[in-house]
Amino acid sequence: MANIQEVAKKAGVSVATVSRVFNNSNTVAKKTRLKVEQAINELNYEPSVLGRNLRNSESRLLLVLIPSISNPFYTEIINGIEDTAINLGYNILLCETDSNPHRESIYFNLIRNRLADGIISMDPSVNKIKLVELASQYPIVQCSEFDEDANISYVTINNELAAYHAVKHLIKIGQKKIALINYDEKYLFARERRRGYVKAMKEFDLTIDPDWVYNTEDLDFEDGKRAMRVLLDLPESKRPTAVFAVSDILAIGALKEINISGLQVPRDVALVGFDKIAFSNMTHPTLTTVSQPMYKMGCLSANMIINKIKGKQVESIILDHELVIREST
Amino acid sequence: MANIQEVAKKAGVSVATVSRVFNNSNTVAKKTRLKVEQAINELNYEPSVLGRNLRNSESRLLLVLIPSISNPFYTEIINGIEDTAINLGYNILLCETDSNPHRESIYFNLIRNRLADGIISMDPSVNKIKLVELASQYPIVQCSEFDEDANISYVTINNELAAYHAVKHLIKIGQKKIALINYDEKYLFARERRRGYVKAMKEFDLTIDPDWVYNTEDLDFEDGKRAMRVLLDLPESKRPTAVFAVSDILAIGALKEINISGLQVPRDVALVGFDKIAFSNMTHPTLTTVSQPMYKMGCLSANMIINKIKGKQVESIILDHELVIREST
DNA sequence: ATGAAAGCGCTAACAG
DNA sequence: CTGTTAGCGCTTTCAT
Numbered sequence: 118m119a120n121i122q123e124v125a126k127k128a129g130v131s132v133a134t135v136s137r138v139f140n141n142s143n144t145v146a147k148k149t150r151l152k153v154e155q156a157i158n159e160l161n162y163e164p165s166v167l168g169r170n171l172r173n174s175e176s177r178l179l180l181v182l183i184p185s186i187s188n189p190f191y192t193e194i195i196n197g198i199e200d201t202a203i204n205l206g207y208n209i210l211l212c213e214t215d216s217n218p219h220r221e222s223i224y225f226n227l228i229r230n231r232l233a234d235g236i237i238s239m240d241p242s243v244n245k246i247k248l249v250e251l252a253s254q255y256p257i258v259q260c261s262e263f264d265e266d267a268n269i270s271y272v273t274i275n276n277e278l279a280a281y282h283a284v285k286h287l288i289k290i291g292q293k294k295i296a297l298i299n300y301d302e303k304y305l306f307a308r309e310r311r312r313g314y315v316k317a318m319k320e321f322d323l324t325i326d327p328d329w330v331y332n333t334e335d336l337d338f339e340d341g342k343r344a345m346r347v348l349l350d351l352p353e354s355k356r357p358t359a360v361f362a363v364s365d366i367l368a369i370g371a372l373k374e375i376n377i378s379g380l381q382v383p384r385d386v387a388l389v390g391f392d393k394i395a396f397s398n399m400t401h402p403t404l405t406t407v408s409q410p411m412y413k414m415g416c417l418s419a420n421m422i423i424n425k426i427k428g429k430q431v432e433s434i435i436l437d438h439e440l441v442i443r444e445s446t
Numbered sequence: 447m448a449n450i451q452e453v454a455k456k457a458g459v460s461v462a463t464v465s466r467v468f469n470n471s472n473t474v475a476k477k478t479r480l481k482v483e484q485a486i487n488e489l490n491y492e493p494s495v496l497g498r499n500l501r502n503s504e505s506r507l508l509l510v511l512i513p514s515i516s517n518p519f520y521t522e523i524i525n526g527i528e529d530t531a532i533n534l535g536y537n538i539l540l541c542e543t544d545s546n547p548h549r550e551s552i553y554f555n556l557i558r559n560r561l562a563d564g565i566i567s568m569d570p571s572v573n574k575i576k577l578v579e580l581a582s583q584y585p586i587v588q589c590s591e592f593d594e595d596a597n598i599s600y601v602t603i604n605n606e607l608a609a610y611h612a613v614k615h616l617i618k619i620g621q622k623k624i625a626l627i628n629y630d631e632k633y634l635f636a637r638e639r640r641r642g643y644v645k646a647m648k649e650f651d652l653t654i655d656p657d658w659v660y661n662t663e664d665l666d667f668e669d670g671k672r673a674m675r676v677l678l679d680l681p682e683s684k685r686p687t688a689v690f691a692v693s694d695i696l697a698i699g700a701l702k703e704i705n706i707s708g709l710q711v712p713r714d715v716a717l718v719g720f721d722k723i724a725f726s727n728m729t730h731p732t733l734t735t736v737s738q739p740m741y742k743m744g745c746l747s748a749n750m751i752i753n754k755i756k757g758k759q760v761e762s763i764i765l766d767h768e769l770v771i772r773e774s775t
Numbered sequence: 776a777t778g779a780a781a782g783c784g785c786t787a788a789c790a791g
Numbered sequence: 792c793t794g795t796t797a798g799c800g801c802t803t804t805c806a807t
Contacts, residue, residue: 118558118583120800131778136802146776163558167505168800171496171783178539187521187724195515199542203552208561210507211540213528223532229447229492231784232537254447338728369728376730395516396725399667399698401705449784460794465786475792497784500799560800 119160121168128156139164179209179422180224180233182240186213188336189394190364190411191239194260197415198237205423207234216242228255235422238262241304256425260418261409262306263433270425270433272417276306279407279438280313280361283389286405286440287359288321292387296329296357298344298367300336307332310363310391329357333367341370349378358386359446365390365397365406372400372445388445402444410436448489450497457485468493508538508751509553509562511569515542517665518723519693519740520568523589526744527566534752536563545571557584564751567591570633585754589747590738591635592762599754599762601746605635608736608767609642609690612718615734615769616688617650621716625658625686627673627696629665636661639692639720658686662696670699678707687715688775694719694726694735701729701774717774731773739765 125132130153137145138153145153156162170176179202183191195211202209210233212224221244227233228251235256238248245264251257252269263271287295297314300307311330318325328351333340341362348357362368368390375386382388382402390397393408414436421431454461459482466474467482474482485491499505508531512520524540531538539562541553550573556562557580564585567577574593580586581598592600616624626643629636640659647654657680662669670691677686691697697719704715711717711731719726722737743765750760 118560122800132801133778133780133803134776137777140802144776149776163555165500165800166556166559166561167496167500167503168783169802171494171500171785171799172801172803174496174783176496186515186524187518189516189518192516196542203549208539208556210537213525220532226492227495227537230495231447232495338724373728373730395667396728399702399725401702401730451784461785462787462795463793466793469786473792478793494784497799498786500783500801501785501787503799 119162121162121164124153124156124160124162127160128153174231175234175426176232177207178233179207179419180212180227180236181209182212182214182221182224182236182238182243184214184216184240184242186211188366189396190392192395193411194239194415194418197412197417198419199415201416201419202423205419207419207423214240214243216240218244222247225251235426237418237422241306256422258418258422258425258431260414262304265305270421270431272414272421272434272436274409274414274436274438276309277313277316279391279409279440280310280363281317282313282438282440283361283391283407284314284317285320286442287361287387287389287446288317288323290387290446292359293323294326294329294355294357295323295359295361296331296348298341298348298360298362298371299330299332300363300367301332301334307363314361326355328355336364336366338366338370338373341367341372342374343370345371345374349374349380359388360386361389361391363391365392365394365404368404368406368445369396369400372404382445390445393441398443400445405443405446406441408439408441410438448491450491450493453482453485453489453491456489457482503560504563504755505561506536507562508536508748509541509556509565510538511541511543511550511553511565511567511572513543513545513569513571515540517695518725519721521724522740523568523744523747526741526746527748528744530745530748531752534748536748536752543569543572545569547573551576554580564755566747566751570635585751587747587751587754587760589743591633594634599750599760601743601750601763601765603738603743603765603767605638606642606645608720608738608769609639609692610646611642611767611769612690612720612736613643613646614649615771616690616716616718616775617646617652619716619775621688622652623655623658623684623686624652624688624690625660625677627670627677627689627691627700628659628661629692629696630661630663636692643690655684657684665693665695667695667699667702670696670701671703672699674700674703678703678709688717689715690718690720692720694721694723694733697733697735697774698725698729701733711774719774722770727772729774734772734775735770737768737770739767 121132214221239260241262259271331344390404390406393406397404543550568589570591588600660673719733719735722735726733726735
């Protein structure tokens with residue numbers, strides 16, 4: 118593959134001029150430009166990003182940290198990030214941490230090694246201390262999950278309010294015994310969503326049986342199943358007739374367990390999920406769920422990180438959610 | 447952030463020695479090495495990949511082309527690719543083409559620009575002509591989908607045999623009226639899977655009603671639903687009692703449509719999918735499906751492309767599949 | 776409007 | 792065992 122020198126030689130100009138042509142500098146005479154363009158075409162020349170990057174000490178690569186690529190919640194966000202990034206001349210390096218600190222540190226080093234210009238972190242189990250430390254030297258934004266006191270700008274939704282709306286919907290359709298399948302409360306969004314649940318229950322004078330709140334270890338299908346099993350095994354008088362799960366996958370696990378028990382949704386148990394992943398519409402019955410504007414979140418995070426890279430001031434953003442009522446309630 | 451010069455100065459050695467320490471050259475005296483290591487630690491130095499890459503004209507980045515990140519079929523493969531790549535000192539650039547030629551060409555340019563050292567293509571709708579052209583200049587391997595006469599090495603399974611096994615299983619459990627929900631036959635795997643279907647039917651002297659073969663436009667849930675609707679709307683005498691769908695998502699769509707019609711799986715219609723995506727185990731009933739060794743496919747593709755980058759000779763690989771019998775049959 | 780040349784950070788060949 | 796130096800491919804000042 119030809120390099121800039123060969124193009125320059127072929128066109129009978131200096132490498133500087135070739136560079137100027139490629140960077141649309143308007144200080145190149147039309148005639149010269151034509152000559153150069155012809156040489157570029159003949160040699161099928163493409164500039165090496167490596168050379169340019171080294172010179173400009175930028176890579177135009179963005180690191181996107183997610184816990185797991187198989188979690189469909191992230192796919193729409195990533196679409197948004199990718200579309201925006203490409204438009205602005207950046208590419209993304211998708212990094213799956215598996216919530217594994219070793220992997221995380223490999224990825225963190227990528228920015229130290231200047232292979233990436235900035236990080237969009239969506240990993241709730243990220244090492245906050247390291248993240249904050251890194252953020253003091255490199256451009257970082259958080260998407261969806263964030264650290265309250267980290268002083269790193271973020272894009273997210275109001276989780277407490279969203280959970281409140283979901284539970285209020287269950288109450289409005291006549292439910293009183295409402296359980297919460299929540300994630301480990303070491304995560305901020307889990308704490309916030311519980312607050313929303315409690316708030317709605319309190320507002321309508323419904324008492325919460327402590328057995329109705331189940332915290333899962335992971336966000337997997339199996340965790341949802343297990344949680345629902347525990348809830349269904351409660352004595353008749355205490356058994357909940359509605360469930361709010363803080364993620365669609367948990368809700369789908371719960372749905373499965375309800376079906377296995379020969380019960381029906383929503384007749385015997387009403388069910389609300391969270392995230393509006395594609396599969397929430399494929400179950401039978403389809404899942405009522407809280408929709409986050411995932412694509413938009415992605416676009417905004419990408420914009421935010423690129424602005425930060427360019428040294429602009431950025432502000433955190435809290436977006437609106439939406440309750441999508443479907444067959445499960 | 448410190449660079450190699452500052453470390454050299456601080457340690458009182460030349461940059462070459464610092465480089466040697468970092469690359470574990472064993473021609474460095476213990477005492478010198480210690481001095482350098484101390485300087486590295488004090489300055490918190492990390493070498494710039496950019497400089498190294500430019501010098502070695504390699505980026506240690508791998509391009510992975512997939513049509514859509516939201517298709518769970520690819521997630522396990524990507525896990526395999528990523529684990530292997532990281533182990534061998536490479537990172538991956540996940541590229542979603544959306545089957546969009548414009549995006550594809552952006553990604554193809556990444557390798558022309560030397561931002562990537564090789565490509566793993568998993569996109570069935572890739573522009574074959576461009577791919578072949580590129581493969582003559584750069585390291586490329588294909589995973590899962592491949593071009594028969596492209597002479598680009600690949601990792602895949604025997605699709606015809608896998609489909610044959612799936613249909614044979616349906617026949618063995620007494621099914622005779624077996625429909626095929628297939629993808630557009632411009633794709634090789636779709637043609638191969640139909641051949642397997644036909645072969646099994648022929649072997650057991652079952653005639654195939656032309657109305658039983660439905661080719662979808664896309665591989666989405668909605669396509670599966672639509673296909674199943676058409677099949678269910680056939681006159682009573684022709685209506686199939688079993689369906690083989692060439693992808694789990696299509697099968698899940700079919701399942702949904704069957705449920706909507708008030709019919710039951712497997713009592714009224716038996717159902718087999720393909721891919722063993724995570725969600726195939728979350729439906730009610732769970733889906734019988736053909737399992738591809740996706741993780742392994744990923745590992746092997748990564749190994750293959752890295753070997754190719756290093757100039758080694760590589761051989762295409764055909765892996766075994768497995769029929770996973772669950773509740774839907 | 777164009778060219779010469781420095782330099783981004785690193786590695787490797789060569790010399791000592 | 793260590794230092795000197797050229798150069799990877801590009802952009803960008805500074806001259807002209």
